[in-house]
Amino acid sequence: MRDIESVIQRFREAGLKITPQRLSIFRLLKDNHTHPSAEDIYREILKVHPSISFTTVYKTLQTLRDMGEIQELSINPERAHYDPDITEHAHTFCRSCRQIGDMALPLNAPLDLKLPTEQGGFKVHALQVHAVGLCGECG
Amino acid sequence: MRDIESVIQRFREAGLKITPQRLSIFRLLKDNHTHPSAEDIYREILKVHPSISFTTVYKTLQTLRDMGEIQELSINPERAHYDPDITEHAHTFCRSCRQIGDMALPLNAPLDLKLPTEQGGFKVHALQVHAVGLCGECG
DNA sequence: GTTACTGCAAACAGTTTGCATTACC
DNA sequence: GGTAATGCAAACTGTTTGCAGTAAC
Numbered sequence: 001m002r003d004i005e006s007v008i009q010r011f012r013e014a015g016l017k018i019t020p021q022r023l024s025i026f027r028l029l030k031d032n033h034t035h036p037s038a039e040d041i042y043r044e045i046l047k048v049h050p051s052i053s054f055t056t057v058y059k060t061l062q063t064l065r066d067m068g069e070i071q072e073l074s075i076n077p078e079r080a081h082y083d084p085d086i087t088e089h090a091h092t093f094c095r096s097c098r099q100i101g102d103m104a105l106p107l108n109a110p111l112d113l114k115l116p117t118e119q120g121g122f123k124v125h126a127l128q129v130h131a132v133g134l135c136g137e138c139g
Numbered sequence: 140m141r142d143i144e145s146v147i148q149r150f151r152e153a154g155l156k157i158t159p160q161r162l163s164i165f166r167l168l169k170d171n172h173t174h175p176s177a178e179d180i181y182r183e184i185l186k187v188h189p190s191i192s193f194t195t196v197y198k199t200l201q202t203l204r205d206m207g208e209i210q211e212l213s214i215n216p217e218r219a220h221y222d223p224d225i226t227e228h229a230h231t232f233c234r235s236c237r238q239i240g241d242m243a244l245p246l247n248a249p250l251d252l253k254l255p256t257e258q259g260g261f262k263v264h265a266l267q268v269h270a271v272g273l274c275g276e277c278g
Numbered sequence: 279g280t281t282a283c284t285g286c287a288a289a290c291a292g293t294t295t296g297c298a299t300t301a302c303c
Numbered sequence: 304g305g306t307a308a309t310g311c312a313a314a315c316t317g318t319t320t321g322c323a324g325t326a327a328c
Contacts, residue, residue: 017302017307039292053310058293060308074216077318079292092261101261122231122240125272133264156282156327178317192285197318199283217293218317 001084035100090129096138140223174239229268235277
């Protein structure tokens with residue numbers, strides 16, 4: 001995710017409005033490396049906006065995701081998690097505590113992948129690398 | 140997934156029973172490279188067992204997954220897909236038609252991943268590599 | 279005969295939508 | 304003032320469970 005000012009500007013350029021609720025969501029996500037779920041974000045924002053609804057959080061996350069400001073992680077089958085870090089990196093997922101962590105990707109590896117030839121051209125938009133296992137706490 | 144005879148033997152050794160429904164599910168999965176969802180499998184088995192329930196399919200898939208005979212793919216956020224191919228390989232996921240394909244993994248890449256050091260030892264059980272994009276048909 | 283499986287129906291959890299009210303710009 | 308966002312409530316989708324009847328061994 002870009003800095004908050006840039007995100008605000010993009011919203012305004014798209015004819016979208018800046019509300020206190022959205023601003024709080026932006027601030028919560030900016031530089032956040034905890035990979036929160038929509039529910040996590042909702043519960044956190046509730047502390048600032050006691051009357052915010054889950055729907056508002058949900059719709060704002062969709063907008064940010066559609067804009068490419070955050071990425072939606074499909075690593076936990078139970079729920080989606082969100083990551084404002086859109087630079088190339090991999091994730092760890094602990095089977096026990098369900099915590100998601102960041103992992104460095106070697107620069108050369110992903111580009112070496114051999115795409116299936118029989119299907120013709122599969123166009124890769126994003127490469128997701130997930131290491132599933134047990135974290136230091138649980139292992 | 141091993142050959143059907145071996146799977147049957149493993150079930151028997153575990154005190155589990157071989158029913159016609161389960162046998163049909165084994166046969167459907169064996170050498171299947173279409174990455175079906177539970178619903179896909181259910182609809183296919185219905186042709187052979189018109190009175191089979193989704194629950195039976197669901198529970199058998201769980202058993203096979205817990206035994207390590209098949210893997211559950213969390214690549215499509217909407218539903219789980221199943222893959223009887225448990226050898227190391229990656230998957231493509233088409234954003235448009237939601238089709239899952241197989242992809243070759245270069246042997247050296249996954250082992251080169253740098254695990255997070257600050258967390259101490261994250262123990263990787265399985266590495267999932269997903270290329271998300273558009274397939275030949277949709278792209 | 280004993281034990282596990284099947285199939286039903288219902289609960290569950292997370293996600294998504296319609297709509298009237300409210301607030302941004 | 305016009306347009307979009309909010310928040311509520313309800314619908315939806317896929318997943319999971321409890322239980323009585325049934326079938327494997």
